[in-house]
Amino acid sequence: MAQNRIERSDIIAPDALISVIKEGRDLEQQLIKVLEVIQQIMKGGSIKSGGDLKAYTEQVRDLNETSKTLAKTQNIVKESTKQLDESIAEEIVLNKELNKQVDDVNGSFTQNVKLSVRYRLELKKLAEQQKDLTKQLDRGLISTSNYVEKSTVLSKRQKELTVANQQLGITMRQQVKQANAAGTSFDQLSIHLGKLRDTYRKLTAEERKSPFGVSLKKSITELDKQVKANDESIGNFQRSVGNYRKGLGKTIEKQNFMGQSLGGLMKNFRALLSPIGAVAAAVSGLTALYLGSTAGALDFASATTRLKAVQMGFANDFAKSLGADGKGGGPLDKIAAFLTEQLFGMSSFIRGEIEVLATNRLADLEIEAIRAETLAAKQIDTLEELKQVRDDTYLPFSKRVKAASDAVDILTEREDAELKVARERLKMFQQLLKNDPNNLERQKLVAQQLLAISRIERENERLRTEAIRAVGRIQREIDADKAKRDREAAALQKKREEEAEKAAEKKRKKDELAEKARLKEIDDYQKLDQLVYDSQIATAEFEENAEQVFELRREKLQQQRTFELQNEKLTVAERLIIQRKYINDLNDINREEADWKKNKRQEELNAAIEQAKRLTSIFEEAMNRRSTLRQEQIVREIGYAKEDLARQQDLADRGLANTLAFEQKKAAELEAQRDREAKKQERRQKTLAYLTAFTEYLKENPNTAAGKALAQVAIAETVSGLFYEGTESVGDDNATKWRNTGRDDYLIGVHKGERVIKTSDNKRIGNMSNEDLVAMAEAHRKGEYQVNALNDTNIVNELRSVRKAVSSSGQVIDVDKLGQMIDKRIEDGIKKTIVHKRKPRRI
């Protein structure tokens, strides 16, 4: 019968699925351990030999099989979990519906309790009314008929309430039984078993032989079997050592069943469990599922009991196994009956049963009291440890406070546990005393128990007070410490703030000094710059050092910019302003320098022109004077030659020896020399005229930078052109001429104050005559003639460009025989001829 009911899938499925999941996970862990072993073996080292290969092949085979089994296991667990989730959802819905229906019919347990209390209060009230009514009748306050009439109403109501209360009591008893029946989880059954054993151990020999003792022993035996079966079903063999081998067999089966379908697996799994074990497992599984998720244990008990008929059947079976066979006598029945009596005041139980129940309960309580005392003793040890921690001033406050707080909690817990047992014992003693009020021993027990409770309360109160005081003391220490720390922190903070303020003040002063120094430096730079500038402008050295001064100013400006940009406080905008100012100032300096150079060039040009003019005049005068002297000499020589010629002519006429031919030749040469001198002077004048005109053009075009050089070169060319035909004679004395070649080949004596220039040097100066050389040297010494910039490539280039410009200007300058310059220009297509008349020169 039970087998058929158990097979109903909606009962078995959740538990079986839980078992599958659990065992699947266990198997998964085992397989992973196997894989770990394989992993360790495979890590052993690289393969080198045939033996290694063989071992490796086996490892791979094991690995593949194990990993496949693992995959199957994981799939089964996954699938079972999914099915379990679905089953749970269905059961929850079904349970709630059933619970609601039952509550609708019977009312909930809480409602019934409230209703019962109300009935009892009303019955009590009716009894008092009945009593008052009787008193009134005795005193003659009411008539007999009136009394009967009122008493009848009260009695009728009392009967109704009594019946209703009895029916309500039956319903509630049933609910309590259901709750008890639901208390069949593994743990609850184990606890019951322990209690039954403790009770049995307390029985005397006579009591053990009594029907109660026999029944209790039978219940213990059956319950023990069931608990073992339950443990065995979940693989716990601590209670059943002899079944380890069987457990190992199951492990092997686990390995094998992985190849089967899930249905086959469940079938196999069911076969492993006893019917009771299966049902108990089902209830256990459901308990685990529903606790905490539904309306609590009572709700769960009710729902579980009514969930399926099979569970009711099991509950009945289980109740029978405990001796609750419906006829009374089983411990649960008796406890339930006792509770019912306490709750509902039902008088259907005989005094003897109460006596037994109370005695049994006292036996239980005695055990519990011993346990409570043991616990209390341990708690005292714990309290001592906590006290040491609490009073250890070297430990942090948090630990000390926790220890003190824990001590209070433990004391409260200790007191509750002790009082709970003690008060329940008191109740039991009072119950016994109620049965036998004149029993002095029982009166003594009640009094002793009251005293024990009082002692427990006093003792615990004393300990708790001490513990609480300790907490307060530590708290005060904490407060004092905190206040001290706060003061120290405040002092430290104040000190830090003062130090920070001092440091800030120091830094501020330092910054101010730095700023002042910076400003002063800037000011100094500016002053220096101004000073330099002023000195440059004001002093006569400026012209000589102008370029260096401008360079110095640029350098100073650069230094100032670098210095200002070193200031890290500057914003980007300020930096840009400084850069812009630097560029503007630099441009100003460059502009000043450019203006200065321009003016300087103009001045130099003007000076060159003036100098050229002076030189031209000097040369003109010198050449003219020399030419005049020369010509006078030639005239004189011609006179001498004429005299000699006349004398030789006279000798020839007289027929005497003569040098007439020689003298004639000499006279002719002198004439020729005079002609040459005249031509030379003509060329010189022509050149000088060209130079004069050229300097005039320079005045008209002051931008011509090479004017000075041009003039100088022109002078040089002029000078060289003057002596192109040879140097002048070094002397007039023909006696010094070592041979007469018609050239300057005189052999002369030289005084130590005189000098003779080498031919190569003479070439370098353009074969200049001694007189011209002396004149130039004298002019140079007097500052009238300066030769400079000839080596300047730029100037030479400009000279060329000027020449080219002049040649292409459409202007032709010529000098006639009279030394007059003739300027021919073509302007606007009209040819103009201008003759610059000069004072006549002496030829």
Added chain:
Amino acid sequence: MNVHTSIDTLPIGNYWKIIETGDVHLLLDGKNDGTIKTEHLQTAWALIEEEMFDLLAEDKDYIEQVNDERREYLRKLKALIVGDTLSILQYKQTSLYTQEESGDLEPFKYHKSIAVLEAHLGFPIDDSKMSVRKYYIHAQLMKENGTKPN
């Protein structure tokens, strides 16, 4: 009646059939007269396997390949045991040899190997006579010299 206990005498044809069918009676050279038990044949097969492993171990390329495969299996094991994403990704990224499990790699075809070897050698092969060792050495030489005959 003899029992082949070495790859020097066992024909490659028999070897392959044993691999395919697991029937160790193919180690017999002739008909079993009942004196040879299966246990004896399994022992003989174990000897042949060991010789085969020794022969394979002489091929450095093969050993290198097996070592690579072993490292891959270790990554697979780590992925199975640890089960974290990194280990799984590492295994999947480097998976090569174990693809054979999922059928990605082409399985070995015995008869095709004989045909290829015949083409390489230039003469027909009687696999009921050619020993396992000779077959393997020819195949090894063919692999070393390329697909064309010398």
